[in-house]
Amino acid sequence: MIEYQPAGEVSEPLSGSTPTRRNLLRGLGIGGGTAAAASLLAACTSSHNSTTASAGAGSFPTTPKWKFVFVNHVTTNSFFVPTRYGMQDAAALLGLPTPQWTGSEGGVVSEMVNAMQTAISGGAAGIAIPLTDTAAFVDPTKSALAAGIPVIAYNATAPGNYALAYVGQDLYQSGFLMGQRIAQSVTSGTILVGISQPGGNNVQPRLDGIKAALKASAPGVTVQSVNTGAAQAGELNAMEAAYQGNQTAKGLYAVDAGSTAAIAQLIAKNGITGKVHAGGFDTLTDTITGVQSGAMDFTIDQSAYLQGFLSVLYLYLYRLSGTLAAPPATDTGLTFVTKDNVSPYATAHSRFEGGTSNSLIQMPSTIALPPASTVQL
Numbered sequence: 001m002i003e004y005q006p007a008g009e010v011s012e013p014l015s016g017s018t019p020t021r022r023n024l025l026r027g028l029g030i031g032g033g034t035a036a037a038a039s040l041l042a043a044c045t046s047s048h049n050s051t052t053a054s055a056g057a058g059s060f061p062t063t064p065k066w067k068f069v070f071v072n073h074v075t076t077n078s079f080f081v082p083t084r085y086g087m088q089d090a091a092a093l094l095g096l097p098t099p100q101w102t103g104s105e106g107g108v109v110s111e112m113v114n115a116m117q118t119a120i121s122g123g124a125a126g127i128a129i130p131l132t133d134t135a136a137f138v139d140p141t142k143s144a145l146a147a148g149i150p151v152i153a154y155n156a157t158a159p160g161n162y163a164l165a166y167v168g169q170d171l172y173q174s175g176f177l178m179g180q181r182i183a184q185s186v187t188s189g190t191i192l193v194g195i196s197q198p199g200g201n202n203v204q205p206r207l208d209g210i211k212a213a214l215k216a217s218a219p220g221v222t223v224q225s226v227n228t229g230a231a232q233a234g235e236l237n238a239m240e241a242a243y244q245g246n247q248t249a250k251g252l253y254a255v256d257a258g259s260t261a262a263i264a265q266l267i268a269k270n271g272i273t274g275k276v277h278a279g280g281f282d283t284l285t286d287t288i289t290g291v292q293s294g295a296m297d298f299t300i301d302q303s304a305y306l307q308g309f310l311s312v313l314y315l316y317l318y319r320l321s322g323t324l325a326a327p328p329a330t331d332t333g334l335t336f337v338t339k340d341n342v343s344p345y346a347t348a349h350s351r352f353e354g355g356t357s358n359s360l361i362q363m364p365s366t367i368a369l370p371p372a373s374t375v376q377l
Contacts, residue, residue, distance in 0.1 A: 060320065065097055066125035068315050070308070071115045072103035073132045073156075073202065077232050079257035079282055079304060081354035083155070086308030087128075089351075094316050099128075107197050107230035109133045116140045124149055126315035129163075130156035132200045137161060150318045152327060154307045156202035164318065165327035167310050169302040171202070174334050175209025175255065178279065178300060180217055181336065182210065182251060185277045185297060188220035191251035192242050194228045194259030194280075196235065206255035206281070224249075228259045236262040243270075250277060257282035260299060264290030283337065283345055283353045291342045301345075303332040305352045341368070 070087060072080060087099045102119070104111035112129070113136055119127050120143055127144055131137050131153045141151045141162045153163035156171070182191065193210060195203050207225060214221045226242040228235040235258040243249065243266060252267070254260040260280025264287050267273055273295040280287065281300045290296035314327035337345060349355035 063095075063320060064125075065095075066316065066319060067097050068099040068126040068128065068312060069115075069119040069122075069124040070099050070101050070103075070154075070311070071112050071119065071127065071129040072101065073107045073109075073112055073130050073197075073200075074105065074230055074232070075101060075103050076105050077258065078284055078354065082305040082352060083308035085351045085354070086305040086310075087312050088308075090309040090312035090316075094312070096312070096316065099312060100124075103129075105231075107132065107200065109136045113137065113140055116144070120144050120147060120149060125319060126150045126152070128152045128154050128167075128311040128315065130154060130168075130202055131158040131161050131163065132156050132197070132202050134158040134160065134201060150315055150327075152311050152314055154311045155304075156200070158201045165314060165329050167307050167314065167327075167330045168332055169334060170331050171205035172209045174281075174300060174302070175206030176213045177209075177334060178206070178253075178255075178281075179210035179213025181279065181298065182253065182277070183214055183217035183221070186221055186250045187218045189250040190222045190224055190246060190248070191253055191277075192224050192226050192239070192246060192249050194226045194235065194239050194242075194252075194254035194256070194263065196228050196256040196259055197230050198225065198227050203255045210253070210255070221250075226259075228254070228256075228262065232258040235259045236265055239263055239266050240269075252276055252278045254280035256280075257284050257287070260284070260296075261286040261290075264296055267295040268293070288337070288342060288345045291337055291339060292346055294339065298336050298338045301333070301335040301337050301353075303335075304354070306330075306332045 074080070084101060091098050102115045109132065116127060116129060116137065117140055120140065127149060129137060129151065138161055144151050145162065151163045153161070153166045155168045157163065157166040157168065193207060195207050197203055211223050214223065224246065226238055228238040239252070239259060239262045243252065252263045254263055260282060261284040263278050263280060267276065267278060267290065273293060278296045279298045281302065282304070283299060283301055287296065287299045291299055310330055317325040318327055344361060345353060348361050349357040350361055351358055
């Protein structure tokens, strides 16, 4: 089986091969765009002696070892394991040092601001940050841009801010579509919805979307939100306490990774699979196990890996082009994971979803049709 090497374990160029751009592209095609091609890319870029763009567009010059900084709101949360893999792999692919991972363990905005200001004063080459608060990051972002430091928002964005682009899921839309999915199973009664940081721009829009969808599609459903807290370890206790106080609830749902995994654990622990509907977000191990067993109706994948990988790629291209290659706003998607399509999530144990395996994942023999395009030409 063909394998790629994670960041820090980059393979040497193929023996006897010339590190041409054709070989590089072949490596990218075989390895799925992963860090296996890092050595080839390094060989290509190092062959340019000039440190300017004189080699021409499409022929990358030798560049400084730009050090990017990722500020995060829950630095130890297991949801962001694939995000960190993504940023590491992109940096290795581009011949850059691994970006710094910093911020707050418990969603404390002031700690995130301090980390961002430290990155600015330290001369970071670029900053990626979830805009979990609407006002707090406006001035630091202005300061970064004024100092020539590009800033990209990932995982969460906010109106009235100045990040160059947002890389992440459309959070309100994901909540709205989840609400429509819930309405297919629950048409009346109370549902409990866990939320790790009420009011936070990373999760509150999802809860708002759920409520809006149910108001339109299942007005007989009452949403009771449960504050599970930013610390992942306490989310199970919070959900269990809420359920013990309302055992007639028709559904158990959540808008963040930890709370969703807690629901899967709660259902298994209390032996209520099939007695209550359930669903949530992200692909933590307990959640995927819950979907497999039927304890969870669904979970939603938002491609945490891409949030790290693309943020590094966009910061790199922005600096490389002197701002000409402006980063695009990128929706990292929404995939409902159910019993019908959970198998690769459960068996691959891939870095793309936070696992430890760096093996090539075989493509299925057929690809399911995605929703038809709604783009108006």
